Amino acid sequence: MKKFWDRKEKPYVLIVFLLPFFWMLGSLLLGHYFPDPGKLLMRLSGIWACVLMAAALSVTPLMKFKHLKALTRYRRFIGLSAFFYAILHLVIYLVLFAGLSWRWIRSDLLEKPYIYAGVLALVVLFVLAITSTKKMMKRLGRNWKRLHRCVYLAALAILLHLWWQVKSDTSLAVIFSVIFALLLGYRLIVNRKYLTFKRGH
Numbered sequence: 444m445k446k447f448w449d450r451k452e453k454p455y456v457l458i459v460f461l462l463p464f465f466w467m468l469g470s471l472l473l474g475h476y477f478p479d480p481g482k483l484l485m486r487l488s489g490i491w492a493c494v495l496m497a498a499a500l501s502v503t504p505l506m507k508f509k510h511l512k513a514l515t516r517y518r519r520f521i522g523l524s525a526f527f528y529a530i531l532h533l534v535i536y537l538v539l540f541a542g543l544s545w546r547w548i549r550s551d552l553l554e555k556p557y558i559y560a561g562v563l564a565l566v567v568l569f570v571l572a573i574t575s576t577k578k579m580m581k582r583l584g585r586n587w588k589r590l591h592r593c594v595y596l597a598a599l600a601i602l603l604h605l606w607w608q609v610k611s612d613t614s615l616a617v618i619f620s621v622i623f624a625l626l627l628g629y630r631l632i633v634n635r636k637y638l639t640f641k642r643g644h
């Protein structure tokens with residue numbers, strides 16, 4: 444077990460996290476997503492960003508299990524992967540949806556206000572990504588933890604992004620609402636227990 448979680452496995456972990464990207468790129472090049480590649484790629488990249496965010500938020504609860512403690516070493520990596528897929532989502536929007544036309548984007552923003560919620564989530568993820576290094580951790584000290592709790596703000600913004608754009612099929616919004624609610628609920632219960640324990644001492 445120890446050997447499996449040795450640092451040497453990092454490049455393989457990177458490949459695993461990039462698999463959805465290569466799969467999307469391959470399918471696009473092979474013409475599987477035509478005639479409207481933008482629509483499907485937007486959905487896939489957005490779903491992968493949500494899945495990896497949920498995975499990053501699951502690391503703390505999973506650490507309760509002794510055998511899964513090694514996962515902490517990958518929390519930053521998983522979080523950065525979520526950011527990577529969110530950026531990919533934005534690039535697909537800018538290139539395949541908007542054709543890099545600012546005028547088109549301006550009129551689209553009027554039609555789809557849910558994009559603002561997506562932008563908010565992406566901005567939060569960006570701040571978390573650039574402050575995720577050991578150096579920033581040291582520099583920010585206690586505030587680092589406080590800042591990184593904003594990941595829950597990003598999760599809420601994503602849920603808003605999903606619910607706001609629902610037309611008839613609510614399945615994706617429901618699935619991620621349940622997942623994020625469970626993870627946030629766990630966090631709130633643990634924090635409350637900790638505070639009660641602290642007051643009692």
Ligand code: HEM
Pocket residue numbers: 482485486488489490492493496529532533536555558560561562564565601604605608615616
């Ligand atoms: C600059 C930031 C963002 C922009 C411009 C943006 C834009 C969009 C647009 C236009 C759609 C609808 C695509 C369609 O019509 O089929 C969409 C869907 C989606 N977005 Fe975003 N988004 C952003 C950020 C995010 C982030 C940060 C996440 C998750 C971490 C996310 C997750 C999703 C998902 C899962 C869908 C698919 C929803 C569905 O098909 O029901 N988005 N986004």
